[in-house]
Amino acid sequence: MTISPKPVTDLRSALDLLSQYENEVITTDEPVDPIAELSGIYRYVGAHGTCKRPTKLGPAMIFNNIKGYTDMRVLIGLLSSRKRVSRMLGTTPEKLAFALRDSVAHPIPPVVIAPQNAKCQEVVHLASDPDFDILKLLPAPTNTPEDAGPYFTLGMCYGADPDTGEHDVTIHRLCVQSKDEITMYFVPGRHLDVFRQKYESRNQPMPISISIGVDPAIEIAACFEPPTTPLGFDELSIAGALRGQAVELSQCVSVNARAIANAEVVIEGELLPNVRIREDQNTNTGKAMPEFPGYTGEAKAELPVIKVKAITHRQHPILQTCIGPSDEHTNMAGIPTEASILSMVERALPGFVQNVHCPSPGTGKYLAVIQVKKSTMNDEGRQRQAALLAFSAFSELKHVILVDEDIEIFDMNDVMWAMTTRYQGDVSTIFIPGVRCHPLDPSSDPAFSPSIRAHGIACKTIFDCTVPFAMKGSFHRSEFLEVDVDRFIPGFSDSKGG
CATH class of the missing domain: 2.30.110.10 (Electron Transport, Fmn-binding Protein; Chain A)
Structure with missing residues (x-):
């Protein structure tokens, strides 16, 4: 599908842009009560994030018929998809x-x-x-x-x-x-x-x-x-x-x-x-x-x-609204956090950090996955320095997971695979206790752990899931033959991006 780009200057032009894509924005004329019902519906349709299951990643939704209001529409979930955000900002999710x-x-x-x-x-x-x-x-x-x-x-x-x-x-x-x-x-x-x-x-x-x-x-x-x-x-x-x-x-x-x-x-x-x-x-x-x-x-x-x-x-x-635990919040909080971490580590360690992702289960604020590339033996240990810089760049960050350049950081299955095969808890975990974090984390409370002096203080933790540079030769992923899949499934390459 060929999309003719349109300049986005306000909410309506953003919706016009998204209307050119399939299943990015849906509308309903069914009467809806703004008191609990509207969010209750969207929880199932596209909230995702940390919402109670079942939920899923889905389109934004416009309710055209709000009970008690004759000339007011409500939009929810516009930013719930990282791909949708990238389309509206003229770039790619990565x-x-x-x-x-x-x-x-x-x-x-x-x-x-x-x-x-x-x-x-x-x-x-x-x-x-x-x-x-x-x-x-x-x-x-x-x-x-x-x-x-x-x-x-x-x-x-x-x-x-x-x-x-x-x-x-x-x-x-x-x-x-x-x-x-x-x-x-x-x-x-x-x-x-x-x-x-x-x-x-x-x-x-x-x-x-x-x-x-x-x-x-x-x-x-x-x-x-x-x-x-x-x-x-x-x-x-x-x-x-x-x-x-x-x-x-x-x-x-x-x-x-x-x-x-x-x-x-x-x-x-x-x-x-x-x-x-x-x-x-x-x-x-x-x-x-x-x-x-x-x-x-x-x-x-x-x-x-x-x-x-x-x-x-x-x-x-x-009227635009969002559900607090949805991926809409994850993207609004997480993408600027990623940019802040990139900026900080690039100044201190030029070219070392390849990308940063603040994923949905980490709420956009509490967890960052940092992808690094160790090119020489002198790079060993710099991955942990990058994590320390991330904590200094964003005070509300609680956990950092470090991975190598061959890990797809936007795929949490791949990140968990790295934690499974490239991580040993006793030597790959770095604890930084007693640091101010975020007051909305319910575990950051003295009642949860006697190590926490006051509410909002946490133990920041680095999970180093990178391969020691001297062992990189033993951790090559299996290589498959590069093929032209479109020859067998026409249009396959176009459909991958969704």
Whole structure:
């Protein structure tokens, strides 16, 4: 099948591109309830990742008929397939990390356009309207029946440092609490939280925009973290580099903030200083929502509050959402992690690391498979140095598996084969105990192991599944005759890529 490439500039053009491929996006007109049912359906269709089985890798899905809403569609699973992400970014699944690494090195800053050209403001709803209600306007999904409430899971939260004016964009857990209030969960260290704390120390509200339904390049770029993107680095410039043109922003209509101009939906508001709300105050479930490790997070007792001032959107908008434990999260978190590790190790060990993969079972954050090539005896031991560099590049990384250049790192069966035949637990495992990792890993807790001093601390581990250089001659894989399979099965080579 010959595909004519189309430039992707927003969500709709990304969907147009994917429509040229078979079974990448499917739609349904069957009425669906956004409360638990929508996610319950997609769990079977294409969530994959760390979702409870049965689940599978499948197409993105658009629900055209949302119960209680006359002019609103919901898209889920757009980024759940690595191949789908690569198609939308104009590369291959194996080269995604390289494309992102290069984009970080050549950023294109965003630009602000005139308000009349902002598609995201085709329709405006102000909170001053007595009938204003977030959930009457937007079908925020509830992933499971025990969630704390309806959540926006793919909002590009964009704010500025009050001292420098530097901007940052990140994705956060956003729970609707009332007709004009949303709680916002910050994992410690997030840059937007640094900005928020500066405002709060002055008892001032922080203006913020939440753009939903944007160019997938923005969603991927927003998930970069330090040290690749230090405080003050605007990740929208990475998305600009991926597209070869600046991301366009628009001034918000109700607060002094900027939003992504061609977003499907924008929520405008202010993070209130010194105001906190219990996340599950409306349900008392004690639970928040399913998170990327595959477990439901606990509801937080005190979270900062966004006072919503306006909601703007395009005509016939598409609200985009995701399931926390799905491969959509794996790809958003994992591909930038791969790029960050590649960048770090290439500077220290040029040409040694061949590729990096943060696979689905590792949630995109906790596990990295690093492929190395030992060319001389002097390369022995450098594989472990590469793992140490990976841990320093990405603090939330928990495990690193090291493999040789003949292992297909995007095939976990091949990686496990390397662990079976090229690994001995007593000499091939390196433990680094007592290191800060990620608070959503339930095993990183003193109750799990007395070696853990506080919640969120873990034992980082290197699994060296590489062959000692002196023994490489004894570990050659069986070689088969190279043949032209198309001669026997016409079109076989074209079908391999799917």
